[in-house]
Amino acid sequence: MKVLFAAIGNVVKGDVRYYAWLAFLSALIVAGVGAYLQQFDKGLIVTAMRDQVSWGFYIANFTFLVGVAAAAVLLVIPAYLYNFKPIKEIVLFGEMLAITAVTMCILFIMVDLGQPLRVWHLLPVIGRMNFPASILAWDVIVLNGYLAINVLLVLYALYRLSMGKEYKLALIFPLILLSIPWAVSIHTVTAFLYNGLSARPFWNASILAPRFLASAFCSGPALMLIILQLIRRFSKIEIDQKAISKIAELIAYTIGINLFLLGAEVFKEFYSGSIHKAPLEYLFFGLHGNSRLVPWTWMALLFNITAFIIFLIPKTRESFLTLNIGAALIIAGVYIEKGMGLVVPGFIPDTLGEIYEYWPTMQEVIITVGIWAFGALLYTLMVKFALPIYTGGLIGAGKQRS
């Protein structure tokens, strides 16, 4: 108990840099909430979304973050099942990342709703969930389930650690086993959300779900790489270099697979050359002079290929400078590819052949930044809370302080 209080106390203690960071994030959140209140009052007209392109930046961010959340599994599998020591030590941070990402996903859905107060309508029992017909209903279930599983796992691990014990497998093993297919499922279901729509040929391609998973397993672990190094830098936690290179190696494989799947898609569309290639044409070359996303698409491709090379070559993979450049590139690459690059072309051209070029408004950007800041804040506080428990620093110290 004392440990718990000490840990909570620890959250509010920090140096100037820590407070500055919190203040910075809070400022962004306040700006986001202000922008959202205005959107709530005026309606989604303040966004650039219209009937032709009815989903935009919010759903793009949502999609990317589902991938980040799902990727936590990459760290969980070897940690628990194969008892791979260095990764086992950091798996907690992966699960906390999953919690943060899913929370942000839910926020992005909330700000996208036209009638957010009615959100309870899609819950089972009290609402009228269209289960199993609607894939969105499935997504609500898997995302919330995933959130619950990860919260439980993290709480359990922290509880054990705060008692000064290793966390035991036997007790939560079923939950861990469950969390693995579940992580795959959140991303698969989110892919099916798009994939199932015969109205949108760009999404209605069987390669969509595999590509979703492959790209998630690039960006998620890359994000972990960066976060782990930060944690190592700002705390006393030792993170084994072996864990870092193991993750980097995994990323090399997943980028390779992702690029291959992209190639398969590009080949199919352009070689067969049916009219359904229009969205891909819009992405890579522009359509009838509309080319808003073209530079971004090529940039993402360039980023992904560069990152692939960096992670493939052991030398660059092990050097810190290039490793971090590679991680940043693949995160940015996947963010573009699985965000705007996935959502917007689904609507261009629209189902009646019209082209409306979407680009987010300032309002959308401020709200989005606000949610990202909230995610960063949530993660910071969680890490700050867990760190001392994790390092066991409080077990001895707890007595002295009280």
Place this chain on the structure above:
Amino acid sequence: MSKKIRNNPLGINMDRRLFLKGAAAGLAATALPAAAEAFDMSAFLQKHFREMTEDEIKKVIARLEKEASLEWKKDIHISAAKATPGVKFGYGLDLSRCIGCRKCVYACVSENNQSRSPQVHWISVLRFKKGEKWIDLENSEKYYNPKQVPEKDFFYMPVQCQQCENSPCVKACPTQATWKEPDGIVVIDYNWCIGCRYCMAACPYGARRFNWSKPDIPANELNAETHYLGNRPRYKGVVEKCTFCIQRTRAGKYPACVEICPVGARKFGNLLDPKSEIRYLIENKRVFRLKEDLNTNPKFYYFFAT
């Protein structure tokens, strides 16, 4: 636009903008930004249309009628007329006649209380250049603006909700806010829709419209004869679309677009009645339906009479 809060059980009458200012000042203290919008408990807790008893529907309609009459300063009537057994509505559109005048578009707007600003249209008339490939719709033009119609080198194809029997929108909706009625009309409960717009992504015919802002209808133009599932005034943040003029067709009238069409290109009737005009057309004319490959099974038939 009226700034008064619509129907508020506590009787607090607060200017919305004023409230927002206060909210911005004390942001942290504002636990419920919901208060910025008209917040009505009974509206918030209203059940799904198909879960309500007759009595509950009556009560809800009374409340909605009161709200609307306060807002537009005139009496409005909301019907909840049910589907007639033995009826399944179907629509026919004669492409050889349509001259692209868009009279149907505007008749629909005024009959069905669509927002005037921003403009919401349930019918899109597409213009195609003769002699070009057209059925993939990519070379169509929605915003054509000639001095006179018909134009020599063009032909036209109006598109609206095709009332799919196998409707992708109904399947997609996570809350069952949209469903197919026994007479085949796909409807939306505007008090149940959460505005996620998944149905819009799912519809292959670009039929669904979202209220990006509060719909704006001048009081003198408001059509006061409405149906709960059809043309009653809608809210900001919900989806709407063509309902085959459910308020008219369930009362034995033709849809507004059928009535207005100056060249008689639009036909309407009961698909289950072997002697109806629509059945005659389907059996005797060269009919086709849009995007048949998607297997949505629309009840909207295009045909060439001449």
